[in-house]
Structure formats: structure tokens, C-alpha cells
Amino acid sequence: MKKELKKYEAIIFDLDGTLINSIPYHSKAFFEIAILHGSMISQSEVDSLMGTPSHKIFEYLKKKYHLVGDIPELRKERRKIFKKIIHGKNLLFPGVMSMLSSVKKNFKIGIATGSSLITMKRSTNSEFRKKFKFISTIDDVKKGKPSPDQLFLVAKKLKISPKNCLVVGDSVFDAIAARRTRMGFIGVRTGFKKGKPLEKHKHLAIVSSVRDLSHFFQ
Helix, strand or coil, rough: CHHHCCCCCCEEEEEEECECCCHHHHHHHHHHHHHHHHCCHHHHHHHCCCCCCCHHHHHHHHHHHHCCCCCCHHHHHHHHHHHHHCCCCCCCCCCHHHHHHHHHEEEEEECCCCCCHHHHHHHHHHHHCCCCCCCEHHHHHHCCCCCHHHHHHHHHHHHCCHHEEEEEEEHHHHHHHHHHHHEEEECCCCCCCHHHHHHHHHCCEEECHHHHHHHCCC
């Protein structure tokens, strides 16, 4: 495994469900706004949609459950609900900061997240953000993952060839985007679906959490 990792010079992390435990709160915010705007959907069905871009979730809710409202405004409202839900919470998974300090010694590190810039900043603190050479949010690209665009952008900003970049994420969208860029991929089981769908996609490893990565890169 360590021999396979020697070719990589940069690591591009997903954020939600990978580095921070935010997905349950994102799901709760979607559920609350769905109920507020007349959609009778269950929390478990909302859970199953996590990992999908927010505008796609709202399109689904409008089509299947007749959600009332303009999507850009619904997205703004959802962000406000999410902010209220996470107020005062530390969303970082255990061991994330020490893992980042460890891998940063030998790799350039960046983030490619499907969250907006404002949501990313609300979900993290400045100490965490300073660990990264570059952070890309959904605001930087026209298409988020599984489109390869965001990963290509981060690789460019890190000044590393895509073939020498490794992606770490919790969803099939991360895995597909990595494949489309020909980057390596390591999956983590901290997302809602516990990494099971990742096994069907090309990967170097699937680990229980990102803190398990430290010994791979020593």
C-alpha cells in the first residue's frame, strides 16, 4: 500500500462526511425546510439523498413532493436553518487535526467540497482552514462532483499534475470524480452510508475514518 502511495504529491479531501460530521445536520436542515414548504417527506428519505448537490435535492422535492418556492431562495433559507442547527457545535471528526498535521509534512493538501463558501466557513474554524493550501467550494465551479471540474481546479491551484493527486472522500460522487480525473482514491466510512457503495468503485483503500490515514503516509 505504501509503495502505491509514493507517486502522490497532493491529497484532495472531501469535507462533509469526511473531515467533519456535518451530514446529519445538513439532512435535518433539508427535512425542516421540506416540511415548512409543504413537502411530506420522511427524514429517512432525506437521509438517502445526502451527497447529492443541494439544487438537485430541491429539484427532486419539487417534482415528487410539490415543494413550494424558488430554488435559490430555498437554498438560502436552508443555509440559515443549518447555521442555527450547528451553532456552538464542533463538527470535526476525532483525530482530524493531528492527521492533517501529519500528512501536511509530505503532501500539499486541499479541499473540494460541495458546500457553498458561506456554509463551509460556518462548518469549520480558521485554524482548520489554515491547514490547507487551497479550498474549493461549489461556488467555484459550474458543476460539482461527480463532475471532474472541481478536482481539476484544486490540482491546478496546488500546482500538482492530476495523476499525482489522491482524493479522500466518503461518497460515490468523490469516487466517480476521482476516476474521471485519473486521480487515486481512498474512501472513508464516516458518511451516512458507511462507505458500502464505495466498494463498487476503484479505490486504493477504504478506511473507517480519516484518522486511519496517518500511518499510510508515514
